[in-house]
Amino acid sequence: MADALQRERRRQRFAADAKRAPPPLPKREFAHPEKLVKSDADAVLAKFLARKVAAGATLTDLQKRALGSVDSTRINQPVPSPKEITVSKRSELEPASPAPVAPALASPVAADQPRRLLTLRKKLREIADLERREAEEGAVLQANQRAKIQQKSALEAELASLVTE
Known part of the structure; x- marks a missing residue:
């Protein structure tokens, strides 16, 4: 009896829902590319x-x-x-002609110089830190750290040559 009553209520609810208009479709607004x-x-x-x-x-x-x-x-x-x-x-925002390339940055070697300078300076800072740790703290350096310290003179020479150009 309870099942029949429940089925009847459900049938009435579905019939009422079928009479209602469907909800409006969502508005899709987005920026045009x-x-x-x-x-x-x-x-x-x-x-x-x-x-x-x-x-x-x-x-x-x-x-x-x-x-x-x-x-x-x-x-x-x-x-x-x-x-x-x-x-x-x-295209209305872009300049009519492309901006001229600076002559110093025209070649790939010249464009890479600032990055190479930063890399060399970083390596020299790391070497100085290793030397300081070895001298002040008495830290025992590993083989790869000692090899890095041995490259110091070559790195300094390369840095000097890049700075003078």
Whole structure:
């Protein structure tokens, strides 16, 4: 008897659900790959802080500093919607001609010099640290650490040659 009552209630519920309209489909809004959307961050920040002050909320020190740095004339200006400041194509933002390559960075060897300088300086710092640990703390160095210390003169010569170029 209880099963029959439960089945009847379920049938009525399904019949009522069938009469209702289906829910609306979700809106799928996404940025188009050919468009860039920009916003005026200073104007948005100014409006936000003005709303907080008007509501009587206390501002943090960081917000007070930001309010001081934001142009006060922008607080009352309307913030443009993203549609108003959408750029239709990326090509409008790109320069007409490509930027000229600096002659010093034209060759791959010249472009790699700053990285090589950093690498050499790092290796020399590590060698100096190993020497200091050996002298002050009496640390026993392993074979690969001793081999690294033996490369010191060659690394210094290479660094000197790169710096003089």
